[in-house]
Amino acid sequence: MRHRKNRSSSLELSRRDLLRLSTAGLVTSATLPWLESAADAAQQPAARRSCILLWMNGGPSQMDTFDLKPGHENGGSFQEIATSVPGIKISEHLPKVAAMAEHLAIIRSMSTKEGDHGRATHLLRNGYLPQPPVRYPTLGSLVAHELGDPLAELPNFVSIAPFRNFNPAAYGPGFLGSQYAPLIVGQDNNAGAEEGAPEDDLTVADLAPPEGVGSDTVGERIDMLAWLNNRFVSDHAAPPAVGYQTAYERAIKLMRSKAAKVFDLDEEPAEVREAYGRNRFGQGCLLARRLVERGVPFVEVTLGGVNSIGWDTHTGNFETVKDLSGTLDPAWATLMSELDARGLLESTTIVWMGEFGRTPKINQNTGRDHYPAAWTTVLGGGGIRGGQVVGRTSADGTTVEDRKISVPDLLATVCTALGIDPMKQNVSNVGRPIRIVDTDAVPIDEVLL
Amino acid sequence: MGCKASRRGGAPAARVLGPPAAAVALLLAGTCWFAADTHAADNSLDVTCTPAAPAAAPLLSVEELTAHIDHALADAWQRDGTTVAPPADDAEFLRRASLDIIGKIPSVSEVEQFLDDAAPDKRRQLVETLLNRGAYAQHFANTWRNLLLAGAAENVQSQINTPQLDMWLRLRFAVNMPYDRLVSDIVNAPIEAPQQPATPNMRSFIPSPAAFFQANEQKREMIAASTARIFLGVQVGCAQCHDHPFSDWTQRDFWSLAAFFDDPSNGIPPGGSSANAVSIPDSDIVVEPVFLDGTQPDWQTESAKRELLSQWMTSRTNPFFARAAVNRLWDHFLGRGFVHPVDDLDKANPPSHPELLDELARQFAGHGFDLNYLIRAITATRAYQLTSRASSVEDSDLSTFARMPVRRMTADQLFASIVQATGYRQQRRRAQPGVLPDLADAAAAFRARFSDSTVPRTEAETSILQALTLMNGELVSTATDLEESETLAAVADAPFLSDEERIDSLFMATLSRRPDAEERARFVEYVGRDDSPGEHKQALADVFWALLNSAEFALNH
Missing domain, CATH: 1.10.3130 (serine acetyltransferase, domain 1)
Structure with a gap:
């Protein structure tokens, strides 16, 4: 699974991978029974690395989560509480996360320049500002490309309840191509989702055949399809034909696989589901744990996307942040403790971030506005030296006084923690090589194990 | 195009063109086919306004151009010992030509009719029929929409105005508007989207290409980079922040181009010598609008800045314009440009068949940038009519055009x-007051899931x-x-x-x-x-x- 190293040209190699697959595909698609979840990767967790991105849509307030300024007029009404690490204090509304601070590196000195939701979302999630025509891949696609197993039953990148309206390209595979697109789970606001049983909608679209089409019929249809495709591909041996056949084989494998049971959260005990929180984000984190257990290298869960712009607290900041913290806290803490109990926390890097922070000064609507100059992200788990704070902001929270961290620095740190060389180049859609992370990135050494 | 009127009046169009050969040569790695040596235009053409036609370039008919392409490719195949695929059968040709020209497969009756047709020139007739269908305009509008909105195809702002762009393009392809005119119209269009009527419906809907500017966030540097890339095949965008690492473009070149576009968010820089000056961000450098080949606009004509730019771009002597268009159209039909990637006409990225590209560009310009002329010639070539069947992936060297690629x-x-x-x-859905009827609802959702328009097909x-x-x-x-x-x-x-x-x-x-x-x-x-x-x-x-x-x-x- 970890055989893909240091590839100089992604497009060329992805083609080669496909050709290699096709040799197997041509032989097996119609004739052999599908392998059902045989390779239960959970048996050797240490060999594998995964990343879970907890995406805080709208830009979370650093001043009310991880970098409080009690006593200062900018501080607002929240109190600090002690964490499991002496000297580190965070918001009173994140008590369960506080108890796991030994796993977390809190970066209080993020400093960026982009204060527009769409552009900043692209910057944080893709590592670059948008610059058409280059189609930069999102982080999940980059990681799936590096760490994913092209033959895996489950997709290598799953995005749970994304809110893509700010910038759809920030959720796409860009020049890496559709094979690295996320499998989207749960309501997607971009497609006009409606309010519904929020914790029960974490399903894959179109995974099941339409009603009235029985499994015998499905079997017959797929046999005919495989027969047609084998004939066509054998005398049209070209990447689009082979790629098409491969995508179908993987989709059919997923439809028929026991591995698809990963999406059935009813398999979990009620108390576990309760512990994460009976809401979309909580259940999404539970699903993320299940996916990582089965070897999926990148899972992202969005908090604050559906039916609101979550953390974009221009008005009534404190009620909203308290509310969101109440959702975040049990989900995140339970995720980490469950991963830890399974021996998976040391191989699963957790990233907590949004597109920017919020103004230290409280506005006249008791809100906070967009603020990229000084804000916070948090890393934890695999490859990360927890129990520390990186950087410092001024007493009023407006400036970074120590250890300024840029977006490339942050993403290079995440890549390094995952065992990925952030300076690796991929060939882009405009024919130019583009590094996974921009060249001026310096990984945050003290955070890396 | 401002110069059309003056030509109709009998006066020669203003000459703002004529790049110094040295500057062009610098950019073109030695192949400088549109040299400044020009003579009077062929008067049989009523389309272009520039008085310059390339020297010693007899105009070829569609059939002659097809024969020219066939010879050029056959020579290359013979020289390189390339194995050439067998011809496509009628069904293969029908399906391919339909998809490439009208953007969809033929109907059952069209298939039966074509397969049973005994006419020897039925392929040519088919192309003629397809070019006259409304679906041709729609397919080319779709193609150009994807191109113009490129990486920002899903940008919410430009999405709102995408139907207007689609219609704007359809109206132009439907009448086979000369390509130079089409591009001028885009470059000179108002940056702001027109106000749609208060109770919009399809009848009162105002077509506009404004989505192109919105996809570029209405920023001059993004518009300039897209304009150069899409219409000139020049990737000058990298020079926005630093001198181009692979070619001769400098940051100054880039911002001199960007200076042709206004940017409401950026005022006139202090110290600028004229109202047109633009300062390069994070620097003290102030630049004036200058064309990419280093020539200066002729401000005496009192044309607007963008008008001067579009006149320079679409001139027959522009070294990039016709080549970029021909390369793109060849890619549309053959699955790959002579220059690949298609948007990168750089000396570090030479064409696979330089003389052929030059000749096609010359003929395209000579025929008044007539897209249908080129389409007729290309679809009649042997290369276009080769089969895509291949028993091994090793057969697919796309750059020889000796086999049709699968796309x-x-x-x-x-x-x-x-x-x-x-x-x-x-x-x-019925039109509702205040809501644009979304006739393409299902198509839009489908497009969102299947869109990857910038990845080679x-x-x-x-x-x-x-x-x-x-x-x-x-x-x-x-x-x-x-x-x-x-x-x-x-x-x-x-x-x-x-x-x-x-x-x-x-x-x-x-x-x-x-x-x-x-x-x-x-x-x-x-x-x-x-x-x-x-x-x-x-x-x-x-x-x-x-x-x-x-x-x-x-x-x-």
Whole structure:
């Protein structure tokens, strides 16, 4: 699974991978029974690395989560509480996360320049500002490309309840191509989702055949399809034909696989589901744990996307942040403790971030506005030296006084923690090589194990 | 185009052109085919306004140009010992030409008619018929929309104005507007989208290309980079922040181009010598508008800045314009440009067939940038009419044009082809006050899931989600539903058809060909297993489903 190293040209190699697959595909698609979840990767967790991105849509307030300024007029009404690490204090509304601070590196000195939701979302999630025509891949696609197993039953990148309206390209595979697109789970606001049983909608679209089409019929249809495709591909041996056949084989494998049971959260005990929180984000984190257990290298869960712009607290900041913290806290803490109990926390890097922070000064609507100059992200788990704070902001929270961290620095740190060389180049859609992370990135050494 | 009027009045158009040969040579790695040496225009053309036609370039008819291309490629094949693929059969040609020209597969009756037509020039006639269909304008509008909105195709702002852009482009392709005029119209269009009427409906809807500017966030540097890339094939965008690492473009060149566009968010820099000056961000450098070849605009004409730019761009002496267009159109039909990637006409990235590209560019310009002229010539070439069949991937060296590559369809092509094959009817909503009727609702959703318009169509790019959508999603499910599918009902319920004919019809509806003996035998056997009416129809639905999901259906080959 970890055989893909240091590839100089992604497009060329992805083609080669496909050709290699096709040799197997041509032989097996119609004739052999599908392998059902045989390779239960959970048996050797240490060999594998995964990343879970907890995406805080709208830009979370650093001043009310991880970098409080009690006593200062900018501080607002929240109190600090002690964490499991002496000297580190965070918001009173994140008590369960506080108890796991030994796993977390809190970066209080993020400093960026982009204060527009769409552009900043692209910057944080893709590592670059948008610059058409280059189609930069999102982080999940980059990681799936590096760490994913092209033959895996489950997709290598799953995005749970994304809110893509700010910038759809920030959720796409860009020049890496559709094979690295996320499998989207749960309501997607971009497609006009409606309010519904929020914790029960974490399903894959179109995974099941339409009603009235029985499994015998499905079997017959797929046999005919495989027969047609084998004939066509054998005398049209070209990447689009082979790629098409491969995508179908993987989709059919997923439809028929026991591995698809990963999406059935009813398999979990009620108390576990309760512990994460009976809401979309909580259940999404539970699903993320299940996916990582089965070897999926990148899972992202969005908090604050559906039916609101979550953390974009221009008005009534404190009620909203308290509310969101109440959702975040049990989900995140339970995720980490469950991963830890399974021996998976040391191989699963957790990233907590949004597109920017919020103004230290409280506005006249008791809100906070967009603020990229000084804000916070948090890393934890695999490859990360927890129990520390990186950087410092001024007493009023407006400036970074120590250890300024840029977006490339942050993403290079995440890549390094995952065992990925952030300076690796991929060939882009405009024919130019583009590094996974921009060249001026310096990984945050003290955070890396 | 401002110069048209002056020409009609008999006066020669203002000459703002004529790049110094040295500057052009610097940019063009030695192939400087549009040298400054020019003479009077061929008066038989009523289209272009520049008085310059390239020296010693006899105008070729469509047939002559086709023959020229055939010779040039045949010479290259012979020189390199290239194995050339056999010709495509009629069904293969029909399907390919339909997808490339009108953006969808042919109907059953079109397939039957074409296959049974004995006329020796039926392929040429077909191209003529296709060019005259409304679907041609629609397909080329779709193609250019994807190009103009490039990486920002899903940008919410430009999405709102995409229908206006689509219509704006359709109106122009429908009349085969000369390409130089089309580009001038885009470059000179108002940056702001026109106010749509308060109670909009399709009739009062104002077409506009403003989505192009919105996709570029209405920022001068982004508009400039897109303009240079799309219309000139010049990737000067990298020079926005630093001198270009691979070629001669400097940051100063880039911002001198950007200075042709106004940017409401940036005022006139202090110290600027004129109202047109622009300062390079994070620097003290102030630049004036200068063309990419280093020549200065002629401010005496009192034309607007963008008008001067578009006159320079679309001039017949511009070294990039016709070449970029020809390269793109060749890529559209052959799956790959002479220059690849298609948007990168850089000296570090030389064309595979430089003389041929030059000749096509010269003829295109000489024929008044007539797109249909080029399309007729290209589709008649031997290269375009080669088969895509290949037993080994090793056969696919795309740059020789000795075999037609297999290409993925665009989202628009796939959607239109599914509609064509199945008779799927889009739900049309009534126009409501204050709400633009979204006639392309289903198409838009489908497009969103299948859009990857900037990835070369000859690359492998199908996602699991796309496969699931086609297998289990609403579109194909409805199309293969016994109650709802129009095509299926027509095939299943016609009392005079045998099972052989039913299978033949389903094949022609989806794969645009008749089945071979083995296929016919297998599927006739399948539908004949149980002849109770319900089961029989269900079996036909199963066959239809398999055909609609097949690689042969979903790919352009």
